[in-house]
Amino acid sequence: MAWRLQRFPSPKPSVAIAVRVAAIMLALIVGGVVVAVSGHNPLALGGQVITSTFGSSFGLEDLGLLATPLILTGLAVMITRRIGLWNIGAEGQFYAGALAAAAIGLFVEGPAWLMLPAMFLAGVAGGMAWITIPTLARAFVGVNELITTLLLNFVATLLVYYFATGPWRDRGAGTLGSTPRIRYEMPELWGMVHWGFAIAVALTVLVAAVLSFTRWGYEVRISGANPENALYAGIPVRRRIIAVMLLSGAVAGIAGMLEVAGTVHRLQGGISNNFGYLGIIVAVLARTSCLGVLAAAALMAFILNAGIILQTQGLTTSAIVALTGLVLMFTAIGDEFAHYRLVRTDRVTA
Numbered sequence: 001m002a003w004r005l006q007r008f009p010s011p012k013p014s015v016a017i018a019v020r021v022a023a024i025m026l027a028l029i030v031g032g033v034v035v036a037v038s039g040h041n042p043l044a045l046g047g048q049v050i051t052s053t054f055g056s057s058f059g060l061e062d063l064g065l066l067a068t069p070l071i072l073t074g075l076a077v078m079i080t081r082r083i084g085l086w087n088i089g090a091e092g093q094f095y096a097g098a099l100a101a102a103a104i105g106l107f108v109e110g111p112a113w114l115m116l117p118a119m120f121l122a123g124v125a126g127g128m129a130w131i132t133i134p135t136l137a138r139a140f141v142g143v144n145e146l147i148t149t150l151l152l153n154f155v156a157t158l159l160v161y162y163f164a165t166g167p168w169r170d171r172g173a174g175t176l177g178s179t180p181r182i183r184y185e186m187p188e189l190w191g192m193v194h195w196g197f198a199i200a201v202a203l204t205v206l207v208a209a210v211l212s213f214t215r216w217g218y219e220v221r222i223s224g225a226n227p228e229n230a231l232y233a234g235i236p237v238r239r240r241i242i243a244v245m246l247l248s249g250a251v252a253g254i255a256g257m258l259e260v261a262g263t264v265h266r267l268q269g270g271i272s273n274n275f276g277y278l279g280i281i282v283a284v285l286a287r288t289s290c291l292g293v294l295a296a297a298a299l300m301a302f303i304l305n306a307g308i309i310l311q312t313q314g315l316t317t318s319a320i321v322a323l324t325g326l327v328l329m330f331t332a333i334g335d336e337f338a339h340y341r342l343v344r345t346d347r348v349t350a
Contacts, residue, residue: 285299
């Protein structure tokens with residue numbers, strides 16, 4: 001008897017979860033070895049990270065603050081994966097949403113109960129506006145959305161830097177890199193964590209329900225799986241592409257609005273902290289599961305929070321970036337292996 005590897009279109013959920021856990025554990029072990037080689041005690045550092053993160057309300061609040069934008073940017077990228085596209089521009093849409101929300105918060109006066117919804121809508125509009133050109137180019141001309149959404153990230157970043165350090169800078173305090181503090185703040189949910197966390201979770205559940213239990217979501221899935229068959233079945237694929245990409249931009253724009261109104265309370269260069277790019281990793285870890293985005297964002301928030309703690313112990317940010325890359329690499333390898341299983345053949349070897 002002989003054995004061979006056989007590939008399957010999709011692995012069993014139990015196998016996929018087991019492989020994910022094994023991949024993350026392997027990445028942490030390799031990262032621990034690197035930390036040990038650099039002269040630190042990985043077990044002591046790991047214990048300190050876990051204690052600092054889960055052993056105090058301050059650590060849990062940090063986790064909630066970091067998870068909020070990661071949930072939304074990860075969800076933004078994941079939504080486009082359902083229709084077979086990649087929105088790499090969540091970073092730019094995050095900045096556009098933050099810019100639009102800050103414009104309302106800085107220059108329009110009104111009661112907080114009215115201004116916060118107005119900032120929210122501005123964030124939605126900003127994110128949608130920023131992805132409009134890549135959307136139309138992809139839907140009508142077939143231009144690869146990977147390139148257009150990625151390039152617009154740099155434009156949005158520089159645009160926010162311009163406003164934060166130029167016409168909108170805080171002239172009263174003499175601050176060069178940010179606007180004045182915005183008067184309207186997202187109410188706190190617990191500790192430092194604002195209601196944006198609840199909004200992010202609720203929005204994820206809502207999108208999951210729409211994609212899973214509505215005709216629109218079914219048509220999006222069919223359009224992503226086989227566009228030709230979807231067209232033959234009468235599904236307006238082009239309109240579905242436009243709707244999904246605009247929804248993706250809106251979600252990323254909300255992340256920017258919540259960062260302005262809930263965490264930073266002003267517009268400044270680098271306000272994103274690469275949350276848009278990290279959303280790509282979150283989406284990859286979540287595969288095509290909306291609820292998987294919550295778990296992946298929590299993991300990524302833990303890694304970022306661990307990075308902050310480890311930096312106080314002398315490790316550099318490069319080590320944290322390397323650890324993040326290890327998690328992604330081992331997960332990608334594990335996902336590929338999960339499609340195979342060892343089967344016995346009837347072929348008799350000589």
